[in-house]
Amino acid sequence: MSKSRKNCYKERIKGIRGLMMNKKTFHNPIIKGGYPDPSICRVGDTYYLVTSSFYYFPGLPVFKSKDLVHWEQIGNAISRPEQLDFQDCDSSEGLWAPTIRYYEGTFYIINTLDVNGRTCRQNFIITAEDPKGPWSEAVIIQGADGIDPSLFFDREGRMWYCSNLTPKDLKYPEQKVIYAGELDRDTFQFKGEPQVILDGSIDHSFYTEAPHIYEVNGMYYLMTACGGTQTNHGVHLYRSSEILGPYEPCPRNPVITNRNVRLNNSLGVSVIGHGDLVQTQEGEWYVVLLGIRPYRHERQDYDDFQPRKWIRTPDRNKDAQFNLGREVFLAPVAWDYDGWLLVDNETGMVGLTERRPNLPECRPPYQSRVDNFESDKLNMAWCMRRPIREAFYSLSERPGYLRLKPGRVRAEEPGAAAMLVKRQQHNDFQAAAAMEYEPGFNGDEAGLIVTQNERFSYLLLKERQEDGLWISCFRVAGGVRERIAQKPVKAGRLYLYLEGGEGTYSFYYGYQEGEMLPLALSQDGSLLSTLVADGFVGSYLGVYGARSQEEGEAMEAFADFDWFRYEAIEE
DSSP states (O other), X not given: OOHHHHHHHHHHHHHHHHHHHOOOEEESOSBOSSOOSOEEEEETTEEEEEOOOBTEESEEEEEEESSSSSOEEEEEEEOSXXXXXXXXXXXXXXXXXXXXXXXXXXXXXXEEEEETTTTEEEEEEEEESSTTXXXXXXXXXXXXOSSSOEEEEOTTOOEEEEEEXXXXXXXXTTOOEEEEEEEOTTTOSBSSOOXXXXXXXXXXXXXXXXXXXXXXXXXEEEEEEESOSSTTOEEEEEEESSTTOOOEEOTTOOSBOOTTSOSSOTTSOEEEEEEEEEEOTTSOEEEEEEEEOOEEOOOTTGGGOGGGGGSSSHHHHTTEEOSSOSEEEEEXXXXXXXXXXXXXXXXXXXXXXXXXXXXXXXXXXXXXXXEOOOSSSOOTTOBEESOOSSOOEESTTTTTSEEEOOBSOOTXXXXXXXXXXXXXXXXXXXXXXXXXXXXXXXXXXXXXXXEEETTEEEEEEEEEETTEEEEEEEEEETTEEEEEEEEEOOSSOEEEEEEEETTEEEEEEESSTTOOEEEEEEEEGGGGSHHHHOSSOOOEEEEEEEOOOOTTOOOOOOEEEEEEEEEESOO
16 A cells, blocks of 8 residues: 555544544534635634625625634625726626635635626636735736636645636537646746646536645645536546646545435535535544525426526426525545545535534634624625625714615616625524615615515515505516515604515514514515526625615605614524
Protein backbone atom coordinates (compact mmCIF):
# COMPACT_ATOMS: atom_id res chain seq x y z
CA MET A 1 0.00 0.00 0.00
CA SER A 2 1.39 3.42 -1.00
CA LYS A 3 2.12 6.11 1.59
CA SER A 4 -0.79 8.26 0.41
CA ARG A 5 -3.14 5.25 0.58
CA LYS A 6 -1.95 4.47 4.11
CA ASN A 7 -2.64 8.08 5.14
CA CYS A 8 -6.11 7.90 3.63
CA TYR A 9 -6.72 4.64 5.47
CA LYS A 10 -5.69 6.32 8.73
CA GLU A 11 -8.11 9.16 8.02
CA ARG A 12 -10.89 6.61 7.38
CA ILE A 13 -10.17 4.81 10.65
CA LYS A 14 -10.19 8.18 12.43
CA GLY A 15 -13.60 8.89 10.92
CA ILE A 16 -14.97 5.50 11.98
CA ARG A 17 -13.66 5.96 15.50
CA GLY A 18 -15.21 9.39 15.57
CA LEU A 19 -18.54 7.87 14.55
CA MET A 20 -18.29 5.29 17.31
CA MET A 21 -17.13 7.63 20.06
CA ASN A 22 -19.00 10.82 19.22
CA LYS A 23 -22.72 10.14 19.27
CA LYS A 24 -23.70 13.78 19.50
CA THR A 25 -25.72 15.01 16.56
CA PHE A 26 -26.89 18.25 14.99
CA HIS A 27 -29.85 19.16 12.84
CA ASN A 28 -29.55 20.26 9.22
CA PRO A 29 -29.67 22.71 7.59
CA ILE A 30 -27.00 24.64 9.46
CA ILE A 31 -28.08 27.87 7.74
CA LYS A 32 -31.78 28.00 6.89
CA GLY A 33 -33.42 29.74 3.96
CA GLY A 34 -32.16 30.68 0.51
CA TYR A 35 -28.41 30.58 1.03
CA PRO A 36 -27.22 28.35 -1.84
CA ASP A 37 -23.79 27.38 -3.18
CA PRO A 38 -21.90 27.45 0.13
CA SER A 39 -18.12 27.76 0.28
CA ILE A 40 -16.04 27.42 3.44
CA CYS A 41 -12.55 27.94 4.80
CA ARG A 42 -10.92 27.60 8.22
CA VAL A 43 -8.52 30.04 9.83
CA GLY A 44 -7.18 28.61 13.09
CA ASP A 45 -10.22 27.53 15.09
CA THR A 46 -12.70 29.72 13.21
CA TYR A 47 -14.71 28.84 10.11
CA TYR A 48 -15.96 31.28 7.50
CA LEU A 49 -18.66 30.64 4.93
CA VAL A 50 -20.13 32.58 2.00
CA THR A 51 -23.13 31.88 -0.25
CA SER A 52 -24.74 33.11 -3.44
CA SER A 53 -27.22 35.99 -3.31
CA PHE A 54 -28.22 36.57 -6.98
CA TYR A 55 -29.86 39.99 -7.53
CA TYR A 56 -30.36 40.78 -3.83
CA PHE A 57 -28.29 43.57 -2.26
CA PRO A 58 -26.24 43.64 -0.07
CA GLY A 59 -24.83 40.49 -1.62
CA LEU A 60 -22.61 37.52 -0.78
CA PRO A 61 -23.48 37.11 2.93
CA VAL A 62 -20.50 36.07 5.07
CA PHE A 63 -20.89 33.85 8.15
CA LYS A 64 -18.64 32.78 11.03
CA SER A 65 -18.66 29.70 13.27
CA LYS A 66 -16.50 28.03 15.90
CA ASP A 67 -18.17 24.61 15.81
CA LEU A 68 -19.43 24.24 12.20
CA VAL A 69 -22.99 23.94 13.48
CA HIS A 70 -23.92 27.38 14.85
CA TRP A 71 -23.37 30.28 12.47
CA GLU A 72 -23.52 34.04 12.75
CA GLN A 73 -23.70 36.43 9.82
CA ILE A 74 -20.87 38.95 10.17
CA GLY A 75 -21.17 40.90 6.96
CA ASN A 76 -21.95 41.11 3.26
CA ALA A 77 -19.01 41.03 0.88
CA ILE A 78 -20.85 43.17 -1.71
CA SER A 79 -22.15 46.06 0.39
CA ARG A 80 -21.59 49.13 -1.82
CA PRO A 81 -23.40 49.71 -5.13
CA GLU A 82 -20.18 50.89 -6.77
CA GLN A 83 -18.49 47.51 -6.19
CA LEU A 84 -20.53 45.91 -8.99
CA ASP A 85 -23.35 46.98 -11.26
CA PHE A 86 -26.19 44.48 -11.41
CA GLN A 87 -29.23 46.77 -11.30
CA ASP A 88 -30.69 45.22 -14.46
CA CYS A 89 -30.45 41.59 -13.37
CA ASP A 90 -33.34 39.17 -13.26
CA SER A 91 -34.05 37.30 -10.02
CA SER A 92 -31.84 34.31 -10.83
CA GLU A 93 -29.02 36.39 -12.28
CA GLY A 94 -26.46 38.45 -10.38
CA LEU A 95 -23.99 36.91 -7.95
CA TRP A 96 -23.44 33.19 -8.53
CA ALA A 97 -21.51 30.57 -6.57
CA PRO A 98 -18.71 32.33 -4.63
CA THR A 99 -15.60 30.66 -3.21
CA ILE A 100 -13.92 31.96 -0.05
CA ARG A 101 -10.26 31.26 0.71
CA TYR A 102 -7.61 32.58 3.10
CA TYR A 103 -3.89 32.95 2.51
CA GLU A 104 -1.21 34.82 4.48
CA GLY A 105 -3.43 37.33 6.22
CA THR A 106 -5.86 37.99 3.37
CA PHE A 107 -9.34 36.67 2.66
CA TYR A 108 -10.30 36.16 -0.98
CA ILE A 109 -13.72 35.75 -2.53
CA ILE A 110 -13.95 34.83 -6.19
CA ASN A 111 -17.34 34.96 -7.86
CA THR A 112 -19.36 35.06 -11.08
CA LEU A 113 -21.46 38.09 -12.02
CA ASP A 114 -24.20 37.00 -14.43
CA VAL A 115 -26.29 39.65 -16.22
CA ASN A 116 -28.30 40.41 -19.35
CA GLY A 117 -30.38 37.29 -19.61
CA ARG A 118 -27.41 35.08 -18.69
CA THR A 119 -25.59 36.18 -21.84
CA CYS A 120 -22.87 38.20 -20.13
CA ARG A 121 -20.67 36.75 -17.38
CA GLN A 122 -17.64 38.13 -15.60
CA ASN A 123 -15.54 36.45 -12.94
CA PHE A 124 -14.02 38.71 -10.32
CA ILE A 125 -12.03 38.72 -7.07
CA ILE A 126 -12.50 40.83 -3.95
CA THR A 127 -10.27 40.81 -0.87
CA ALA A 128 -10.40 41.80 2.80
CA GLU A 129 -8.14 41.59 5.81
CA ASP A 130 -11.22 41.14 8.01
CA PRO A 131 -14.06 38.95 6.69
CA LYS A 132 -16.54 41.36 8.29
CA GLY A 133 -15.38 43.84 5.66
CA PRO A 134 -14.96 46.20 4.10
CA TRP A 135 -14.20 44.17 1.03
CA SER A 136 -12.28 45.67 -1.87
CA GLU A 137 -13.56 46.82 -5.22
CA ALA A 138 -14.06 43.99 -7.66
CA VAL A 139 -11.20 43.08 -10.00
CA ILE A 140 -12.42 41.46 -13.21
CA ILE A 141 -10.25 38.55 -14.35
CA GLN A 142 -9.71 39.01 -18.07
CA GLY A 143 -10.23 35.90 -20.16
CA ALA A 144 -11.87 34.03 -17.28
CA ASP A 145 -14.95 32.56 -18.90
CA GLY A 146 -17.46 30.14 -17.44
CA ILE A 147 -19.09 30.06 -14.01
CA ASP A 148 -18.43 28.99 -10.42
CA PRO A 149 -14.74 29.98 -10.18
CA SER A 150 -12.50 28.80 -7.36
CA LEU A 151 -9.04 29.59 -5.98
CA PHE A 152 -6.30 27.30 -4.75
CA PHE A 153 -2.99 28.30 -3.13
CA ASP A 154 -0.28 25.66 -3.47
CA ARG A 155 2.69 25.08 -1.14
CA GLU A 156 4.84 27.47 -3.16
CA GLY A 157 2.29 30.24 -2.70
CA ARG A 158 1.09 30.19 -6.29
CA MET A 159 -2.54 31.23 -6.84
CA TRP A 160 -4.52 28.95 -9.13
CA TYR A 161 -7.82 29.71 -10.80
CA CYS A 162 -10.26 27.05 -11.97
CA SER A 163 -13.73 27.22 -13.48
CA ASN A 164 -15.89 25.50 -16.07
CA LEU A 165 -16.49 26.00 -19.79
CA THR A 166 -18.70 24.67 -22.53
CA PRO A 167 -16.38 23.00 -25.07
CA LYS A 168 -16.66 23.94 -28.74
CA ASP A 169 -16.86 20.30 -29.84
CA LEU A 170 -19.73 18.97 -27.71
CA LYS A 171 -19.85 15.21 -27.40
CA TYR A 172 -23.33 15.34 -25.81
CA PRO A 173 -25.72 18.03 -24.53
CA GLU A 174 -24.66 19.81 -21.33
CA GLN A 175 -21.11 18.51 -21.46
CA LYS A 176 -18.69 20.81 -19.62
CA VAL A 177 -14.94 20.97 -19.04
CA ILE A 178 -12.92 22.34 -16.12
CA TYR A 179 -9.96 24.56 -16.88
CA ALA A 180 -7.26 26.09 -14.67
CA GLY A 181 -4.42 28.58 -14.79
CA GLU A 182 -2.06 30.45 -12.52
CA LEU A 183 -2.97 34.02 -11.51
CA ASP A 184 -0.63 36.86 -10.69
CA ARG A 185 -1.15 37.51 -6.98
CA ASP A 186 -0.85 41.27 -7.46
CA THR A 187 -3.01 41.82 -10.54
CA PHE A 188 -5.30 38.73 -10.37
CA GLN A 189 -4.73 38.16 -14.09
CA PHE A 190 -3.54 35.00 -15.81
CA LYS A 191 0.23 34.59 -15.95
CA GLY A 192 -0.03 32.26 -18.91
CA GLU A 193 -2.59 30.49 -21.01
CA PRO A 194 -5.01 28.46 -18.86
CA GLN A 195 -5.63 24.88 -19.90
CA VAL A 196 -8.34 22.26 -19.66
CA ILE A 197 -7.67 19.90 -16.75
CA LEU A 198 -10.84 17.81 -16.86
CA ASP A 199 -13.28 16.84 -19.57
CA GLY A 200 -16.64 15.95 -18.08
CA SER A 201 -17.03 13.26 -20.72
CA ILE A 202 -14.45 11.16 -18.83
CA ASP A 203 -17.33 9.87 -16.72
CA HIS A 204 -20.15 11.28 -18.87
CA SER A 205 -21.17 13.85 -16.27
CA PHE A 206 -23.65 16.61 -17.03
CA TYR A 207 -23.32 20.27 -15.99
CA THR A 208 -19.84 19.80 -14.54
CA GLU A 209 -19.32 22.96 -12.48
CA ALA A 210 -18.36 24.40 -9.07
CA PRO A 211 -14.79 23.02 -9.12
CA HIS A 212 -12.58 23.10 -6.01
CA ILE A 213 -8.98 21.86 -5.80
CA TYR A 214 -7.51 20.43 -2.59
CA GLU A 215 -4.17 18.84 -1.73
CA VAL A 216 -4.64 15.80 0.53
CA ASN A 217 -1.92 13.29 1.36
CA GLY A 218 0.27 14.39 -1.51
CA MET A 219 -2.48 14.12 -4.12
CA TYR A 220 -4.52 16.82 -5.81
CA TYR A 221 -8.27 16.29 -5.60
CA LEU A 222 -10.76 18.06 -7.84
CA MET A 223 -14.31 18.22 -6.51
CA THR A 224 -17.13 19.28 -8.84
CA ALA A 225 -20.87 19.61 -8.85
CA CYS A 226 -22.67 17.60 -11.51
CA GLY A 227 -26.12 16.82 -12.80
CA GLY A 228 -27.42 20.41 -12.54
CA THR A 229 -29.11 21.97 -9.51
CA GLN A 230 -32.07 19.65 -9.87
CA THR A 231 -33.11 16.18 -8.81
CA ASN A 232 -29.99 14.77 -10.50
CA HIS A 233 -27.61 16.91 -8.43
CA GLY A 234 -24.48 15.38 -6.93
CA VAL A 235 -20.78 15.73 -6.19
CA HIS A 236 -18.04 14.12 -8.31
CA LEU A 237 -14.43 13.64 -7.27
CA TYR A 238 -11.23 13.29 -9.32
CA ARG A 239 -7.54 13.10 -8.41
CA SER A 240 -4.10 13.58 -9.89
CA SER A 241 -0.46 13.69 -8.83
CA GLU A 242 -0.15 17.02 -10.70
CA ILE A 243 -2.29 20.10 -10.21
CA LEU A 244 -2.97 20.43 -13.94
CA GLY A 245 -3.75 16.75 -14.32
CA PRO A 246 -4.46 14.39 -15.85
CA TYR A 247 -7.28 13.67 -13.37
CA GLU A 248 -8.82 10.23 -12.93
CA PRO A 249 -12.46 9.93 -11.82
CA CYS A 250 -13.58 8.18 -8.69
CA PRO A 251 -15.07 4.84 -9.85
CA ARG A 252 -18.09 5.35 -7.63
CA ASN A 253 -18.97 8.91 -8.72
CA PRO A 254 -21.04 10.68 -7.55
CA VAL A 255 -19.38 10.40 -4.15
CA ILE A 256 -22.17 12.46 -2.56
CA THR A 257 -25.77 12.57 -3.77
CA ASN A 258 -29.38 12.10 -2.72
CA ARG A 259 -30.49 11.66 -6.34
CA ASN A 260 -31.63 8.08 -5.84
CA VAL A 261 -34.63 9.01 -3.70
CA ARG A 262 -37.81 10.97 -4.38
CA LEU A 263 -37.98 14.68 -3.63
CA ASN A 264 -40.20 13.67 -0.72
CA ASN A 265 -38.27 11.00 1.14
CA SER A 266 -37.62 9.63 4.61
CA LEU A 267 -34.37 11.60 4.86
CA GLY A 268 -36.27 14.88 4.49
CA VAL A 269 -33.53 16.22 2.18
CA SER A 270 -33.17 16.36 -1.60
CA VAL A 271 -31.08 17.97 -4.38
CA ILE A 272 -27.81 17.64 -2.42
CA GLY A 273 -24.74 18.99 -4.22
CA HIS A 274 -22.28 21.85 -4.80
CA GLY A 275 -19.90 20.83 -2.01
CA ASP A 276 -16.81 22.37 -0.43
CA LEU A 277 -14.51 20.49 1.95
CA VAL A 278 -12.99 21.60 5.23
CA GLN A 279 -10.77 19.81 7.76
CA THR A 280 -11.23 20.66 11.42
CA GLN A 281 -8.36 21.39 13.79
CA GLU A 282 -9.16 17.95 15.26
CA GLY A 283 -8.46 16.25 11.94
CA GLU A 284 -12.07 15.47 10.99
CA TRP A 285 -13.37 16.19 7.51
CA TYR A 286 -16.72 17.78 6.73
CA VAL A 287 -18.42 19.04 3.62
CA VAL A 288 -20.86 21.92 3.23
CA LEU A 289 -23.44 21.53 0.50
CA LEU A 290 -26.68 22.95 -0.76
CA GLY A 291 -29.91 21.01 -0.41
CA ILE A 292 -33.66 21.47 -0.13
CA ARG A 293 -36.35 20.54 2.38
CA PRO A 294 -39.50 19.73 0.37
CA TYR A 295 -43.03 19.49 1.66
CA ARG A 296 -45.87 17.40 0.25
CA HIS A 297 -48.25 19.31 -1.97
CA GLU A 298 -49.58 18.46 -5.42
CA ARG A 299 -50.85 21.26 -7.68
CA GLN A 300 -53.65 20.39 -10.05
CA ASP A 301 -52.32 22.86 -12.64
CA TYR A 302 -48.76 21.53 -12.47
CA ASP A 303 -48.52 20.98 -16.22
CA ASP A 304 -49.20 24.67 -16.85
CA PHE A 305 -45.88 25.71 -15.36
CA GLN A 306 -42.69 25.67 -17.36
CA PRO A 307 -40.52 24.78 -14.34
CA ARG A 308 -41.85 21.21 -14.68
CA LYS A 309 -38.62 20.66 -16.64
CA TRP A 310 -36.71 21.44 -13.44
CA ILE A 311 -37.11 17.92 -12.09
CA ARG A 312 -35.77 14.75 -13.69
CA THR A 313 -38.84 12.56 -13.16
CA PRO A 314 -41.77 14.98 -12.84
CA ASP A 315 -44.52 12.40 -12.54
CA ARG A 316 -42.65 10.70 -9.69
CA ASN A 317 -41.99 13.98 -7.88
CA LYS A 318 -45.00 16.16 -8.70
CA ASP A 319 -46.29 15.96 -5.12
CA ALA A 320 -43.26 17.86 -3.77
CA GLN A 321 -42.78 21.61 -3.43
CA PHE A 322 -40.24 23.80 -1.69
CA ASN A 323 -40.40 27.52 -0.85
CA LEU A 324 -37.22 27.96 1.17
CA GLY A 325 -34.82 27.68 -1.72
CA ARG A 326 -31.52 25.86 -1.47
CA GLU A 327 -30.13 25.82 2.07
CA VAL A 328 -26.74 25.05 3.66
CA PHE A 329 -26.21 21.46 4.81
CA LEU A 330 -23.26 19.85 6.59
CA ALA A 331 -22.16 16.22 6.50
CA PRO A 332 -19.20 14.22 7.86
CA VAL A 333 -16.94 12.66 5.25
CA ALA A 334 -13.86 10.44 5.40
CA TRP A 335 -11.10 9.22 3.11
CA ASP A 336 -11.62 5.54 2.43
CA TYR A 337 -8.86 2.91 2.16
CA ASP A 338 -8.65 3.47 -1.60
CA GLY A 339 -8.03 7.20 -1.26
CA TRP A 340 -11.51 8.28 -2.28
CA LEU A 341 -14.08 10.24 -0.31
CA LEU A 342 -17.32 8.95 1.15
CA VAL A 343 -20.11 10.24 3.36
CA ASP A 344 -19.24 8.97 6.83
CA ASN A 345 -22.64 8.00 8.17
CA GLU A 346 -24.92 4.97 8.15
CA THR A 347 -26.81 5.80 4.95
CA GLY A 348 -24.13 7.25 2.71
CA MET A 349 -26.50 10.15 1.98
CA VAL A 350 -27.03 13.53 3.62
CA GLY A 351 -29.86 13.71 6.13
CA LEU A 352 -31.48 16.13 8.54
CA THR A 353 -29.56 14.62 11.47
CA GLU A 354 -25.80 14.11 11.25
CA ARG A 355 -22.85 13.52 13.57
CA ARG A 356 -21.65 16.66 15.28
CA PRO A 357 -17.98 17.60 14.80
CA ASN A 358 -15.72 16.93 17.77
CA LEU A 359 -15.53 20.64 18.57
CA PRO A 360 -16.71 22.58 21.64
CA GLU A 361 -20.21 23.90 21.16
CA CYS A 362 -20.16 27.64 20.54
CA ARG A 363 -23.40 29.51 20.01
CA PRO A 364 -23.34 33.05 18.60
CA PRO A 365 -24.84 35.96 20.54
CA TYR A 366 -28.61 35.87 20.83
CA GLN A 367 -30.45 37.55 17.99
CA SER A 368 -33.83 39.00 18.86
CA ARG A 369 -36.72 37.87 16.72
CA VAL A 370 -37.95 41.47 16.77
CA ASP A 371 -36.26 44.30 14.89
CA ASN A 372 -37.13 47.57 16.66
CA PHE A 373 -35.14 49.72 14.21
CA GLU A 374 -33.30 51.45 17.05
CA SER A 375 -29.89 51.25 15.39
CA ASP A 376 -28.63 53.69 12.76
CA LYS A 377 -27.96 50.70 10.48
CA LEU A 378 -30.23 47.96 9.23
CA ASN A 379 -29.63 44.44 10.45
CA MET A 380 -27.39 42.81 7.85
CA ALA A 381 -30.01 40.15 7.09
CA TRP A 382 -32.22 42.78 5.41
CA CYS A 383 -31.78 43.19 1.68
CA MET A 384 -33.41 44.66 -1.41
CA ARG A 385 -33.92 43.67 -5.00
CA ARG A 386 -30.86 44.99 -6.81
CA PRO A 387 -28.48 47.70 -5.53
CA ILE A 388 -30.64 50.83 -5.53
CA ARG A 389 -28.57 53.98 -5.54
CA GLU A 390 -31.39 56.34 -4.53
CA ALA A 391 -32.26 55.93 -0.85
CA PHE A 392 -35.83 54.74 -0.35
CA TYR A 393 -35.69 54.25 3.42
CA SER A 394 -34.37 56.01 6.50
CA LEU A 395 -33.64 55.04 10.09
CA SER A 396 -32.91 58.60 11.19
CA GLU A 397 -35.77 60.73 9.93
CA ARG A 398 -38.01 59.25 12.60
CA PRO A 399 -35.78 57.65 15.24
CA GLY A 400 -36.93 54.20 16.34
CA TYR A 401 -38.80 53.62 13.09
CA LEU A 402 -37.99 52.29 9.67
CA ARG A 403 -39.30 54.96 7.30
CA LEU A 404 -40.09 53.47 3.92
CA LYS A 405 -40.45 55.89 1.01
CA PRO A 406 -42.73 54.23 -1.56
CA GLY A 407 -41.55 54.49 -5.14
CA ARG A 408 -43.14 54.28 -8.58
CA VAL A 409 -42.19 50.62 -9.18
CA ARG A 410 -44.72 48.05 -7.99
CA ALA A 411 -43.82 44.66 -6.60
CA GLU A 412 -44.81 42.81 -9.78
CA GLU A 413 -42.94 45.15 -12.11
CA PRO A 414 -39.32 44.86 -13.24
CA GLY A 415 -37.01 47.38 -11.68
CA ALA A 416 -36.09 48.51 -8.20
CA ALA A 417 -39.17 48.53 -5.97
CA ALA A 418 -39.16 50.13 -2.50
CA MET A 419 -38.86 46.86 -0.65
CA LEU A 420 -36.81 45.51 2.24
CA VAL A 421 -36.98 41.76 2.77
CA LYS A 422 -35.45 38.85 4.64
CA ARG A 423 -35.22 35.20 3.65
CA GLN A 424 -38.07 32.96 4.67
CA GLN A 425 -36.27 30.34 6.77
CA HIS A 426 -39.08 28.08 7.97
CA ASN A 427 -42.16 26.49 6.47
CA ASP A 428 -44.12 27.29 9.64
CA PHE A 429 -43.59 30.84 10.83
CA GLN A 430 -45.23 34.13 11.75
CA ALA A 431 -44.16 37.56 10.53
CA ALA A 432 -45.71 40.73 11.92
CA ALA A 433 -45.21 44.47 11.73
CA ALA A 434 -46.60 47.65 13.27
CA MET A 435 -47.18 50.21 10.51
CA GLU A 436 -48.23 53.85 10.48
CA TYR A 437 -49.19 54.91 6.99
CA GLU A 438 -51.82 57.19 5.48
CA PRO A 439 -51.93 56.79 1.69
CA GLY A 440 -52.74 60.13 0.09
CA PHE A 441 -53.76 59.21 -3.45
CA ASN A 442 -55.59 56.44 -5.21
CA GLY A 443 -53.06 53.71 -5.90
CA ASP A 444 -50.79 54.44 -2.92
CA GLU A 445 -50.04 51.23 -1.00
CA ALA A 446 -47.74 49.83 1.68
CA GLY A 447 -47.53 46.77 3.90
CA LEU A 448 -46.10 43.24 3.93
CA ILE A 449 -44.86 41.10 1.06
CA VAL A 450 -43.79 37.48 0.67
CA THR A 451 -42.21 36.90 -2.72
CA GLN A 452 -40.21 34.55 -4.92
CA ASN A 453 -39.60 37.10 -7.68
CA GLU A 454 -41.47 39.86 -9.50
CA ARG A 455 -43.75 37.29 -11.10
CA PHE A 456 -44.87 35.42 -7.97
CA SER A 457 -45.82 37.10 -4.68
CA TYR A 458 -48.47 37.66 -2.02
CA LEU A 459 -49.09 41.17 -0.66
CA LEU A 460 -50.92 42.45 2.43
CA LEU A 461 -51.39 46.19 1.84
CA LYS A 462 -53.10 49.25 3.21
CA GLU A 463 -54.22 51.24 0.20
CA ARG A 464 -56.37 54.16 -0.84
CA GLN A 465 -59.21 53.72 -3.26
CA GLU A 466 -61.76 56.31 -4.41
CA ASP A 467 -64.16 55.28 -1.65
CA GLY A 468 -61.66 55.30 1.21
CA LEU A 469 -58.99 53.22 2.98
CA TRP A 470 -58.78 49.46 2.57
CA ILE A 471 -56.69 46.55 3.76
CA SER A 472 -56.23 44.25 0.80
CA CYS A 473 -54.57 40.97 0.00
CA PHE A 474 -53.21 40.37 -3.50
CA ARG A 475 -51.85 37.36 -5.33
CA VAL A 476 -49.27 37.85 -8.09
CA ALA A 477 -49.04 34.83 -10.42
CA GLY A 478 -47.07 34.96 -13.64
CA GLY A 479 -46.69 38.72 -13.22
CA VAL A 480 -50.45 39.35 -13.02
CA ARG A 481 -51.83 40.89 -9.83
CA GLU A 482 -55.21 39.69 -8.51
CA ARG A 483 -57.09 41.03 -5.47
CA ILE A 484 -58.21 38.06 -3.38
CA ALA A 485 -59.64 39.85 -0.31
CA GLN A 486 -60.28 43.36 1.01
CA LYS A 487 -61.93 45.10 3.96
CA PRO A 488 -62.36 48.78 4.83
CA VAL A 489 -60.03 50.06 7.55
CA LYS A 490 -59.75 53.12 9.75
CA ALA A 491 -56.94 55.65 9.66
CA GLY A 492 -54.11 55.19 12.13
CA ARG A 493 -51.72 52.44 13.15
CA LEU A 494 -52.25 48.94 11.77
CA TYR A 495 -50.76 45.64 12.84
CA LEU A 496 -50.10 43.29 9.95
CA TYR A 497 -49.62 39.53 10.24
CA LEU A 498 -48.43 36.85 7.83
CA GLU A 499 -48.49 33.21 8.91
CA GLY A 500 -46.89 30.41 6.98
CA GLY A 501 -47.94 26.81 7.27
CA GLU A 502 -46.58 23.92 5.27
CA GLY A 503 -47.82 24.88 1.85
CA THR A 504 -50.07 27.79 2.92
CA TYR A 505 -49.97 31.51 3.75
CA SER A 506 -52.58 33.30 5.89
CA PHE A 507 -53.03 37.06 6.28
CA TYR A 508 -54.42 39.03 9.23
CA TYR A 509 -54.61 42.62 10.46
CA GLY A 510 -55.54 44.41 13.67
CA TYR A 511 -55.86 47.79 15.39
CA GLN A 512 -54.13 46.68 18.61
CA GLU A 513 -51.05 44.51 18.98
CA GLY A 514 -52.12 40.88 19.24
CA GLU A 515 -55.49 41.46 17.57
CA MET A 516 -55.61 39.23 14.46
CA LEU A 517 -58.62 39.86 12.25
CA PRO A 518 -58.62 37.34 9.38
CA LEU A 519 -58.43 38.66 5.83
CA ALA A 520 -57.25 35.81 3.58
CA LEU A 521 -56.64 32.39 5.12
CA SER A 522 -54.86 29.27 3.85
CA GLN A 523 -53.79 30.67 0.52
CA ASP A 524 -51.88 28.25 -1.70
CA GLY A 525 -48.25 28.63 -0.64
CA SER A 526 -46.98 26.41 -3.45
CA LEU A 527 -47.36 29.46 -5.70
CA LEU A 528 -43.99 30.53 -4.28
CA SER A 529 -42.37 27.12 -4.64
CA THR A 530 -39.34 26.98 -6.90
CA LEU A 531 -41.10 24.27 -8.89
CA VAL A 532 -43.81 26.81 -9.76
CA ALA A 533 -42.07 30.18 -9.73
CA ASP A 534 -38.81 28.81 -11.20
CA GLY A 535 -35.34 30.20 -10.63
CA PHE A 536 -32.57 29.72 -8.10
CA VAL A 537 -33.81 31.81 -5.16
CA GLY A 538 -36.08 31.01 -2.24
CA SER A 539 -38.92 33.05 -0.78
CA TYR A 540 -38.30 36.42 0.87
CA LEU A 541 -40.59 38.42 3.13
CA GLY A 542 -40.65 41.93 4.54
CA VAL A 543 -42.03 45.42 3.93
CA TYR A 544 -42.95 47.14 0.70
CA GLY A 545 -44.58 50.32 -0.61
CA ALA A 546 -45.49 52.01 -3.90
CA ARG A 547 -46.86 55.41 -4.89
CA SER A 548 -49.65 56.36 -7.23
CA GLN A 549 -48.76 55.92 -10.87
CA GLU A 550 -50.32 59.28 -11.72
CA GLU A 551 -47.85 61.82 -13.00
CA GLY A 552 -47.36 65.10 -11.21
CA GLU A 553 -48.30 63.95 -7.71
CA ALA A 554 -46.10 65.94 -5.35
CA MET A 555 -47.34 64.72 -2.00
CA GLU A 556 -45.29 61.93 -0.49
CA ALA A 557 -46.73 59.55 2.09
CA PHE A 558 -44.21 57.63 4.19
CA ALA A 559 -44.81 54.17 5.62
CA ASP A 560 -43.30 54.10 9.11
CA PHE A 561 -42.67 50.68 10.66
CA ASP A 562 -42.24 50.67 14.44
CA TRP A 563 -41.06 47.06 14.51
CA PHE A 564 -40.91 43.89 12.46
CA ARG A 565 -41.01 40.40 13.94
CA TYR A 566 -40.19 37.05 12.40
CA GLU A 567 -40.30 33.81 14.37
CA ALA A 568 -40.51 30.10 13.63
CA ILE A 569 -43.47 28.19 14.97
CA GLU A 570 -42.22 24.78 13.81
CA GLU A 571 -39.29 24.41 16.22
